[in-house]
Amino acid sequence: MKEIKAYKVLLFVAGVLLILAPLVIFTPEGGWNIAGMKINFLNLEKFNHPKKQESADISAIIGDIDTSMTMIDDPLMTHKNGSNGNLGAPNGGHLNEDASTELQMNDAGKANLHAFFSTLESVASEKQKISILHYGDSQIEGDRMTSYIRQRIQDQFGGYGPGLIPATNVYSTISFKQRYSENFKRFTCFGGESLKSRKYGVMASAARFTKEFDIDSTFILDTIKEQTGWIEISPSGSAYDRARTYNNVTMHYNSCNYPVKVKVFQNGTLIHEEMLKQDGKQNTLKLNFGSTPGTLKYEFTGKVSPNICAFGLEGDYGVQVTNIGMRGSSGTIWGKMNQETLGSMYAKLNTKMVIMQFGGNSVPSFTDSSSVRNYASYFKGQIARVKSLNPGAMIVVIGPSDMSKFNEGIYETYPLLSYCVDKMKEVTINSGGAFWNLYAAMGGRNSMPSWVEKGLAGKDYIHFSNGGAKIASQLFYDALIAEFAKWKKQ
Secondary structure (H helix, E strand, O other), X not given: OOOOOHHHHHHHHHHHHHHHHHHHHHOOOOOEEEOOEEEOOOOHHHHHOOOOOOOOOOHHHHHHOOOOOOOOOOHHHHOOOOOOOOOOOOOOOOOOOXXXXXXXOOHHHHHHHHHHHHHHHHOOXXXXXXXXXXXXXXXXXXHHHHHHHHHHHHHHHOOOOOEEEEOOOOOOOOOEEEEEOXXXXXXXXXXXXXXXXXXXXXXXXXXXXXXXOOOOOOOOHHHOOOEEEEEEEEEOXXXXXXXXXOOEEEEEEEOOOOOEEEEEEEOOEEEEEEEOOOOOOOEEEEEEXXXXXXXXXXXXXXXXXXXXXXXXXXXXXXXXXXXXXXXXXXXXXXXXXXXXHHHHHHHHOOEEEEEEEOOOOOHHHOOOHHHXXXXXXXXXXXXXXXXXXXXXXXXXXXXXXXOEEEEOOEEEEOOOHHHHHHHHHHHHHHOOOEEEOHHHHOOOOOOHHHHHHOOOEOOOOOOEOHHHHHHHHHHHHHHHHHHHHHHHHO
């Protein structure tokens, strides 16, 4: 190989710099637009004065927050004792009126929240069961934020189990274990393959072990081959103790119009078998156990699968808090589901609060203020639809977290994020709901780089780490319990 002289390398570099220098000097602020393509170079001003990374100071936020779980001895948490109808009692604890953040609402929203508190306070003493459904995008995926909020609420007010889990889970989660046969396929209304019937139920997803047939079409049942599919569910050792303790398991299903037999095995032993109801309606199959059942396997045999919407893993009474993470969703999904099926399931679950945590997936696509207002208007319609399906349920909206965009060598908050938060707050409050400002709670503009630096968020500058999710969840719980404590004093 011929050796290249050093002076030739220097001459080449100098030549490149001479060519680039005019581009740096004369590049306009916004770059050039050539044939519809935006071409930009580092201009002289930016070369001489590069942007510096700005990071909000979050030391006070993370320094004052207590995410420890001080548990009170409770024999029902050991998984060994039969419940005798008493698996659900709360531990209780101190109620603090002070919080670093607050729920924002008008008088109508406060009245709705107080009605929820009245139910929440009595649910354990009256041995009733209510549901809180936490919808969100990938920020809550895997039960990260919900799991912590659930543990806090159940410990204070009663309840066990993770609540509803999807029929087939495709994301890793800390709160349960699940396996299923290869012929079980997941359908969703927020991405991927959808159901023609739109009968997903409250989790916006369902699973089938055969393809979906149109019952109005002409097909000959005798020509269809019988199939067997199975779903296996187990408690998770990494879950919080309240989530991994349950003794009631309920399967929610619909669209069963043809014979389907189900066998249920507990730790390998057949304990139950029956034919599912063939009325096509929203139905349940309930099993009760003396203690946490271990591994349950549901084996289905039939020619046409029903829609398996979810499994409920619960105690005898108390608050059931369900995680419904929808990767990629903007929260505009309620009109994409069969309203009768959805309303029926909401009622069966005795849904008293719906948490809607969205906005993050829309922020990167905003181009101007009008696009933000359009999204907020559409989101307001979603709130209205949820309220129409749950007339007595409290609506709580958690706005998007801070999110950073990489720009000119630094990470900075998306330009229209704070405006999106403001508009979401506006439509939530005007709708009689309560708004919690996660963006402000975590430190506001350019706080995400600080969370990343401290290991509380991922390198995508969008999603919390498990540790960060704990802190964010505690901030929300503090805001909720502060309102409850103030209500108690009235």
